[in-house]
Amino acid sequence: MTSLFSRAPRAVLPILGLLAPALARAADLDGSQLSVMWGVPFAGILLSIALFPLLAPMFWHHHFGKISAAWALAFLLPFAIVFGPGVAGAGIVHALLAEYIPFIILLTALFTVAGGIYIRGNLRGSPGLNTAILAIGAVLASFMGTTGASMLLIRPLIRANDNRKHVVHVVVFFIFIVSNAGGSLTPLGDPPLFLGFLKGVDFSWTFIHILPDTALLVGALLAIFYAMDWWYFHRREEIRPVDPTPADEKFGFDGRINFVLLGCVVGLVLMSGLWKSDVVFDIAGTHVGLPGLLRDIGLLVVTVVSLQVTPGSVHADNQFNWAPMQEVAKLFAGIFLTIIPVIAMLKAGVEGPFGAIVKAVTNPDGSPNPAAYFWATGILSSFLDNAPTYLVFFNTAGGDPQVLMTTLAPTLAAISAGAVFMGANSYIGNAPNLMVKAIAEDRGVKMPSFFGYMLWSGAILLPLFALMTWVFFL
Template sequence: MKISRRAAPWVAAAGALLPGLCMAADMDGSTLSVLWGVPFAGILLSIALMPLLAPIFWHHHFGKVAAAWGLAFLLPFAITFGPAVAGVSLVHALLAEYIPFVILLTALFTVAGGIFIRGNLHGSPGLNTAILAIGAVLASFMGTTGASMLLIRPLIRANDNRKHVAHVVVFFIFIVSNAGGSLTPLGDPPLFLGFLKGVDFFWTVRHIFQETLFLIGALLAIFFALDSWYYHRREELLKTDPTPDSRSIGFDGKVNFALLGAVVGLVLLSGFWKSPVVFNIAGTEVGLPGIVRDVGLILVTFASLWLTPKQVHEDNQFGWGPMQEVAKLFAGIFLTIIPVIAMLKAGVNGPFGAIVAAVTRPDGSPDPAMYFWATGALSSFLDNAPTYLVFFNTAGGDPAVLMTTLAPTLAAISAGAVFMGANTYIGNAPNLMVKAIAEDRGVKMPSFFGYMLWSGGILVPLFIVMTFIWFR
């Protein structure tokens, strides 16, 4: 653990003011009761049920509900284990996870919101399928969040003369916000963490390309058939198209393409740059590359707001509502998930030991099929990045072995974390952002459980087929 000379006095002062804070050990999840997971379950149920049972209250107070569940965990935790341990956990959740997460999402949301595809694209089944396919390709190179924020607005606008649009957004979440990000570490956070752990940059494209091609190809075929059925119904097309045909097709706010490249470059920089400069803030190590990345992303965000013409934001109907919703809800999720992740990290000795033990065969060898489903099931409801790390470490944690001898196991972990993030709205950050943007544009999206009916009826059967083909 390295602390710069300038930072050392401040860290020492913090340790003097808060005795034991800097010395607090990592939480031992094996000592925790499953009851500590109640606040996390509570916030998930609130997201699922309150928009149905109390929509007006939820619309105006979802931030307060998320904060209440966060406090329902943090206050009893501080009383039980002491303010020092609670403080360490809170600081770690903020500095190591939540703040970088929100900064990156805000940058992508702002930059993508500054790119307007002008003209009137007509949302035919062929065009919609092409946009989803393009988004799937882009997702592995600019991230699922970047591709989602870039394409969701023009896709919704292209279909604003149609009666049924929700299914278009649902398949967009399946393909662009999740499955498309499976080929490089740029695509999805779990793969980026694997890259930081030593997995080769192009390992995933070599080892789960067939699975990705099958999943995306099957989803595109199913979507085209379903969208064609809707499109050819007599009442599907509205009599008047809200988007006029008067403008030629093109891009406004082109400077944001360069800023989007800067975002990708900053994320890559933080992964490749190894710096000995590390600041220890209340038990959480914050490296210089991460600081440079986050400061750079903030500058990119302000640059986009300054350089993007006001008319582009107006044409894009750009607003902060969807970003605020995601930031508030995920603040509660990142806080209440602390004990759940700790219990998972405890492995077979923790409350979730049965789940961890289930991925090992009787002879002690890893079971790729169980790794695929265990990683995927937990990634559907938990943050898929730490879930990936839990099972990465359960499988031995040695990247050299996992990339060779245990390659089927690492492929199963990677595929489960990325693909099954599409099972729920909270499985991956872009899911909830896309839902919020769609609802902001007037699209009546399925409820939390309604969306799971879509994923259960379409994705789960495909995952079962993939299990028998690739993960046996």
């Protein structure tokens, strides 16, 4: 007997045949012919992410997924009506297969592996030890992600200093260094760099071109932190007479198998960047290469293996749960869909609706201005998510990875540095910032308010960014 399922493929083929011309035209969307109003849903979702957690935190906590879906539909439905379902469908397929799904799979793998490692024991939070932990975190952040490194180290760092009177500065510098600046050297470190990797930027490019910038920023921050922590540490009554968490456990790692799995993650991403294969699958106009497909399958296997082999006690000690990843997945689904027309308009250059933005970061001779790109990318990354901000300016600079890695290397370096480094300017500049703040407050640390934190970042980070501009981008 012929079932409905066996008839379905033959019924779909004529439909795909009718849509094929529209799917082919989707990649050629002319941004110069679009109205700036098509960018409203993208701006709306970014402003929602920035403002709702501050103005209506409970409402946002319960309904952020619905808000993200509403903005996505606010773009997709009119877009499908105006340009046809084929063009809209091709845009969705490209956003999902070329960017969103690989992005979420990598974040999930890093989040799971990091959540499977627990550092036990209670260290003594001296200036030297604290500085060493921040330095180690800066290195780890580029290989297990700023989120992974932050979740791995923030709890033992707070435990090490819970017998001290002044701890706020320790957490603030942790956000500066581990949750942001340290993730600048590889595509594994921070989401915007992985998006660049997916767009064709070589895996080692950021390490080669951003290493001096990172060394200057992280080195200066570690030196400032050590001096500040030394001053606090030697003040009278800084050390409490009773340690809230005495050293009753031997220092060590639980869930050590996840270090091996972390190496597998690094290897899979390297494989997808170094292996060039002619095997390409064309799915509704989107090309999916064999190396990227095997990378994503491998990362899913690593995630499952980590969940199976990590003892439940490790997840319990780390307070591991899926809430952060669920939030990221829902919000970025809306972001990657609503950014479709924005990218098309930016690619249109000075002839497009966003010509003013392009001119603002362009020299009179038509060449891009690295210093302007650094600050424009950084300012937006301070208050909006740095991943879509990176995409915006990546495409403003032309969107051709080969040109950006060579002729326009200073511009790509400025975009990369601005997106990663200036995410530390506010709590909402990068996802780990709020996660670290929440964990610290749960442990009794009285963290600064939103604007109080910006006083810290303004006083410490902005002068360093000005110095970096003078040294690297002028």
